Structures are given as C-alpha cells and as structure tokens.
Amino acid sequence: MARNRYDMDEVLEDSFDISQLKRLGAYVSPYKTKMATVIVLMLSASAATMLVPIFFQRIMDIYIPEKDMRGILTVSLLTLAVAAYSGIAMRFKIKIMSTVGQNIIHALRTDIFNHLQELPFSYYDDRPHGKIQVRVVNYVNSLSDLLSNGIVNTITDLCNLFFIIFFMLFCDAKLTLVCLCGLPLLALVIVFIKKKQRKAWQIQSNKQSNLTAYIAESINGIRVTQSFVRENENNQIFNNLSGNYKKAWMRAVKFNFTLGPSVDMISVITTSFVYVLGIRWMLAPDATLTVGVLIAFTSYIGRFWAPINTLANFYNSLLTAISYLERIFETIDEPVLVKDAEDAVEMPPIRGEVEFRDVCFSYEAGHRILDNISFTAKQGQTYAFVGPTGAGKSTIVNLISRFYNVDSGQVLIDGTDISAVTIRSLRSQMGVMMQDSFIFSGTIMDNIRYGNLDATDEQVIQAARTVCAHDFISQMEHGYYTEVNERGSRLSAGQRQLISFARALLADPKILILDEATSSIDTETEILLQKGLNELLKGRTSFIIAHRLSTIKNADCIMYIDKGGILERGTHEELLAGKGAYYELYMSQYDFLTKDGAEDTAAGDGAAGSVPLRFETA
Numbered sequence: 275m276a277r278n279r280y281d282m283d284e285v286l287e288d289s290f291d292i293s294q295l296k297r298l299g300a301y302v303s304p305y306k307t308k309m310a311t312v313i314v315l316m317l318s319a320s321a322a323t324m325l326v327p328i329f330f331q332r333i334m335d336i337y338i339p340e341k342d343m344r345g346i347l348t349v350s351l352l353t354l355a356v357a358a359y360s361g362i363a364m365r366f367k368i369k370i371m372s373t374v375g376q377n378i379i380h381a382l383r384t385d386i387f388n389h390l391q392e393l394p395f396s397y398y399d400d401r402p403h404g405k406i407q408v409r410v411v412n413y414v415n416s417l418s419d420l421l422s423n424g425i426v427n428t429i430t431d432l433c434n435l436f437f438i439i440f441f442m443l444f445c446d447a448k449l450t451l452v453c454l455c456g457l458p459l460l461a462l463v464i465v466f467i468k469k470k471q472r473k474a475w476q477i478q479s480n481k482q483s484n485l486t487a488y489i490a491e492s493i494n495g496i497r498v499t500q501s502f503v504r505e506n507e508n509n510q511i512f513n514n515l516s517g518n519y520k521k522a523w524m525r526a527v528k529f530n531f532t533l534g535p536s537v538d539m540i541s542v543i544t545t546s547f548v549y550v551l552g553i554r555w556m557l558a559p560d561a562t563l564t565v566g567v568l569i570a571f572t573s574y575i576g577r578f579w580a581p582i583n584t585l586a587n588f589y590n591s592l593l594t595a596i597s598y599l600e601r602i603f604e605t606i607d608e609p610v611l612v613k614d615a616e617d618a619v620e621m622p623p624i625r626g627e628v629e630f631r632d633v634c635f636s637y638e639a640g641h642r643i644l645d646n647i648s649f650t651a652k653q654g655q656t657y658a659f660v661g662p663t664g665a666g667k668s669t670i671v672n673l674i675s676r677f678y679n680v681d682s683g684q685v686l687i688d689g690t691d692i693s694a695v696t697i698r699s700l701r702s703q704m705g706v707m708m709q710d711s712f713i714f715s716g717t718i719m720d721n722i723r724y725g726n727l728d729a730t731d732e733q734v735i736q737a738a739r740t741v742c743a744h745d746f747i748s749q750m751e752h753g754y755y756t757e758v759n760e761r762g763s764r765l766s767a768g769q770r771q772l773i774s775f776a777r778a779l780l781a782d783p784k785i786l787i788l789d790e791a792t793s794s795i796d797t798e799t800e801i802l803l804q805k806g807l808n809e810l811l812k813g814r815t816s817f818i819i820a821h822r823l824s825t826i827k828n829a830d831c832i833m834y835i836d837k838g839g840i841l842e843r844g845t846h847e848e849l850l851a852g853k854g855a856y857y858e859l860y861m862s863q864y865d866f867l868t869k870d871g872a873e874d875t876a877a878g879d880g881a882a883g884s885v886p887l888r889f890e891t892a
C-alpha cells in the first residue's frame with residue numbers, strides 16, 4: 275500500500291455499508307431501557323401538549339359563546355399543567371441522554387484505542403500519526419450528538435408525527451391530505467442531494483484529517499522547523515490545508531443547509547393551501563368546518579412540520595456521522611497483522627539461542643530489505659551488527675522481537691519458530707532498546723519501570739547504576755522522582771538513552787537487543803558502562819548495533835550487513851585479517867584517527883576500545 279501523507283487524501287468508500295449502522299447499534303443497545311424511558315416520557319409530554327389546540331378550540335367554539343368562565347379556567351389550568359409536565363420531561367431527557375451519549379462515545383473510543391495498541395508497527399509506518407489521532411478524538415466526538423439526542427429525538431419525532439396526523443385527521447381529513455401532499459416534495463429534495471452530500475462530508479473528513487496530520491507533524495518537528503527558519507513556508511502549507519478544510523466544510527454544510535429551508539418552504543406552501551382551501555370550505559353553504567377547527571388545525575400544521583424539520587436535521591447529521599463512522603470502524607477493523615497464531619503456545623523460559631533461517635523481509639511490497647539472511651546466535655554470546663546506514667541492521671533486530679512478520683523463512687528462538695508462540699510470552703522475555711529512545715511523561719522511576727511494573731525501587735536503582743545513569747539521576751532536582759515530559763525534552767539525548775537502557779535491562783531479559791544504545795553517550799561513560807555491561811551480559815544472548823569500537827570489538831561475532839545480506843562474519847580479529855569490507859571501514863577510520871594523533875587502535879588493546887568508530891557517516 276502506498277503510504278499516506280498529510281497532503282494526500284485517504285481513499286473514499288464508494289457506498290455506505292448499512293451494516294456499519296447495525297454495528298453502532300451494538301454500542302447503543304446497553305442503553306435500550308434508558309432510551310425507552312426517555313422516549314415514553316417525551317411521548318407522554320408531547321401527547322399532552324397535543325391536547326392544547328383542542329382546549330383552545332373548545333374555548334373558541336363552546337366556552338366563549340356560552341360565557342362559561344369555569345370551563346375557561348379549567349382549561350387554562352390544564353394547559354399550565356401540560357407545560358409544567360413537558361418542562362420536567364425535557365429536563366430528564368437532557369440529563370439521561372447526555373450521560374448515555376458520553377458512555378457510548380467512551381466505549382467506542384476505548385475500543386479504538388485498545389485496537390491501536392495492538393496494531394503492528396507497519397500500521398503506524400503507513401500513515402501520519404495525526405490521521406490516527408483525529409479518529410480517536412475528533413471523529414468519535416462528532417458522533418456524540420447523534421448518539422445521544424439524535425436517536426431519541428428521531429423516535430420521539432416519528433411518534434409525534436403520527437400523533438399529529440391522528441389529531442389532524444380528528445379535526446379535518448381533507449385538510450390533512452392537503453398537508454401531507456408536501457411530503458413527496460421533500461423526499462424529492464432528499465433524493466436529489468443525498469449522494470453529493472455524502473461525498474461532500476467524506477471529503478470534509480479527509481481535509482480535516484490532513485490538517486490534523488500536519489499539525490501533529492509540525493509539533494513534533496518544531497525544533498527542526500525553527501532551526502531551519504522554515505516558519506513562513508510551514509505557515510503557507512498550513513494555510514493551504516486549513517483553507518481546503520474550510521472550503522470542504524462550507525461545501526458540505528451547504529447541502530445540510532438545503533434541507534432546512536426546503537422544509538420551511540414546503541411547509542409555507544402547504545399551509546397557505548390549507549388556509550385558502552379551509553376558508554373556502556368554511557364559507558361553503560353546507561360547511562361543517564368551524565373557525566375553531568380551522569385555528570386548531572393550523573396550529574397542528576406548525577407542529578407537523580417541526581418534527582419533520584428535526585428529522586431532516588437528524589438525516590443531515592447522520593450523513594455527516596457516516597463519514598466519520600466509516601473511518602472509526604475502518605480503524606477498529608484494521609487487521610492485526612502481527613498477532614498470535616490460533617494455536618499459539620506460551621514461549622517457555624528462553625535459554626537464548628537465536629536462529630535466522632533464510633529470512634526475507636520487505637517493508638513495502640517489491641522493495642526487499644533483507645534477502646535470505648541466515649545465522650545462528652549461540653546462547654549467552656554477544657553479536658554485533660555493523661554496516662552502512664540503511665543496510666538493515668535495525669530491521670534484523672526488529673524481526674527478533676517479531677515487530678514485523680517475515681516474508682519468508684523463519685526466526686527461531688531455542689529452536690521454536692517465534693510465529694508459533696504468543697507475542698506476550700516472547701516479548702516479555704526480551705529487553706529491547708530501540709534506536710530512538712522514547713521517554714514517557716512521568717517520573718524517571720516510572721520510565722525505567724515501564725516494562726516491569728513489579729520491579730522494586732531498589733531494582734530500578736540497580737539497573738540505573740549498571741548503565742551509569744544513577745549519578746546524573748541522583749543529581750536531578752527530585753532524583754528518581756523528577757518529572758520528565760513526553761519525549762523527555764528535559765533530558766539530554768545521552769541521558770534519554772541511558773534511561774531507556776536501564777528500562778531494557780530491568781526486565782532481566784535472556785535476550786538483549788541494543789540498537790545504537792550508546793551513540794549519544796560520551797566516551798568516558800561508555801567505558802564505565804561497558805565494564806558494568808560485561809558482567810551483565812553474561813548468560814544473556816545480546817545483539818548490539820553500535821558506533822563504537824569498544825562494543826563491537828569484544829563481540830563474539832561481528833556481522834557486516836550490506837545490500838540485504840551478511841557480507842562478512844567473524845570476530846574482530848578474523849574480520850581484520852580477512853581484509854574485507856569491515857577492514858576497509860576500520861582502516862579508513864584508523865587513518866583518520868592516527869592523523870589526529872589518537873592511539874593506535876589496530877592493535878586492539880583495551881584502551882583503544884574507547885575510540886569512536888563512526889561507521890554510519892558514509
């Protein structure tokens with residue numbers, strides 16, 4: 275699939291799948307009783323209100339001519355009671371339905387988020403994160419009104435409509451027919467705009483999504499933006515995206531606005547017909563129609579069109595909501611490509627042998643990154659991957675944790691294919707420190723404890739000591755309880771690395787993966803760290819991608835990765851003796867170092883280990 279960007283609209287669904295509305299029903303159904311109560315309440319209120327025109331008709335036609343003051347008073351008091359009852363019913367409706375609406379939204383939002391937590395890296399690789407956010411937040415919120423008041427209002431209004439027609443028929447059947455003639459006209463308007471309206475709202479949601487994607491990207495990239503003084507260009511891009519969103523919204527809402535005035539116009543036309551015909555029929559010699567009936571009838575006409583207006587509004591918001599619903603269910607339905615096989619078993623306690631057997635892998639179809647990679651890593655040994663940037667080192671280690679599925683071949687741990695075991699049992703036995711160390715908002719203690727909530731404070735501190743993070747953490751304002759922001763903007767890059775290093779270690783993993791774990795850490799700290807690590811790496815199989823010679827040199831096996839394969843493998847000495855690609859890289863660095871007056875590193879003694887080997891600057 276082509277990857278989406280902020281300036282790319284997402285694909286539009288051609289026709290709405292009505293089953294989506296049924297699915298929504300599943301979210302609504304727990305509140306059936308509550309909704310039914312509200313509906314009964316509202317219907318009883320509107321039935322009572324419906325009597326008011328009849329009261330007035332009696333006043334006009336009976337009590338006034340008969341000068342019956344008692345009758346007038348009784349009817350007035352009844353009218354007052356009806357008004358009070360509708361007021362109370364309305365208050366209950368608002369209270370109950372806003373809670374119901376929010377509960378439904380909460381359930382939907384939770385489902386999306388839970389699903390997002392399971393979706394594989396590839397899902398996140400394929401689209402801007404802002405486009406995911408907009409679904410969880412904005413789209414779901416936009417459904418709030420539809421789900422709470424929309425459903426109840428529609429049912430109440432439909433019932434009201436039948437009530438009113440009943441009362442109108444009770445007053446005068448012929449006039450009722452005149453009034454009903456307006457409905458086919460309205461249906462015509464709806465048929466005419468429906469398709470365009472749906473499309474317009476889909477486009478609007480796409481533009482909103484693009485805009486959010488750009489906002490999210492800009493916030494994440496603000497440091498780069500400002501250092502390259504790109505503010506004006508970015509404002510221009512934002513202006514365009516926001517302008518497109520505005521235009522799309524205006525266009526979509528234009529269709530919504532068509533319906534209201536159409537209802538009004540049709541109601542005015544039919545009402546005038548009712549007046550003209552009603553007066554004529556009233557003046558006819560054998561007339562049965564009285565002034566009171568005509569007045570009562572015309573007041574029903576007003577009430578007849580009011581629910582139709584609300585139904586039209588509901589229809590509008592339904593069409594708007596459908597464009598959001600599609601996206602929401604699309605996210606919930608997104609297949610979890612990396613998931614437990616049906617017959618997945620628990621990974622037994624890992625001993626630590628890792629084997630790649632003819633592994634091929636590509637992120638995007640047709641663009642192969644790893645081509646038939648095979649190697650076996652023995653239990654308890656340290657393996658280093660080196661090679662130019664973009665060679666596939668991080669990709670290889672990502673496959674060990676099964677962050678992606680291999681295209682073909684197998685990744686085996688202790689002889690078990692990792693696709694046959696549960697992901698939880700696999701990953702919980704591994705310590706992974708990724709290339710970009712992420713810090714979550716919270717205390718430093720929380721951050722280290724992230725993957726092992728049972729760890730005691732002492733264990734956290736021990737892990738921090740091992741990776742030489744203890745000193746700088748203790749010097750911070752509140753030590754381990756210092757609050758850090760999302761992405762750890764209060765910390766230096768090296769400090770962030772040390773914290774995520776400690777986090778990876780805390781799980782006491784049998785397999786440890788360190789992707790550029792020390793790239794931002796000063797040489798001195800690194801030597802210290804190496805000492806602590808040597809102790810720690812004992813008994814664990816570790817995979818290390820590193821810039822520096824010290825870490826690479828001591829590995830039991832170094833694999834030189836390039837062009838989708840393992841070009842060379844062996845110990846540091848063996849590879850140097852082989853005079854291949856590793857040797858070349860090493861020597862180019864060596865020349866540079868000796869010219870700078872650095873120690874002779876080729877001899878491979880301990881002190882030379884600290885010299886940075888910048889493989890990745892090529």
Ligand SMILES: Nc1ncnc2c1ncn2[C@@H]1O[C@H](COP(=O)(O)OP(=O)(O)O)[C@@H](O)[C@H]1O
Nearest residue numbers: 399637638643662663664665666667668669670
């Ligand atoms: N998420 C991704 N989607 C598509 N291509 C990717 C992704 N991550 C890495 N690549 C590509 O795969 C290749 C190997 O990347 P990587 O394993 O990260 O290299 P490195 O050896 O620098 O760690 C690169 O060409 C990179 O462009």
Ligand SMILES: [Mg+2]
Nearest residue numbers: 667668669709
């Ligand atoms: Mg990498």
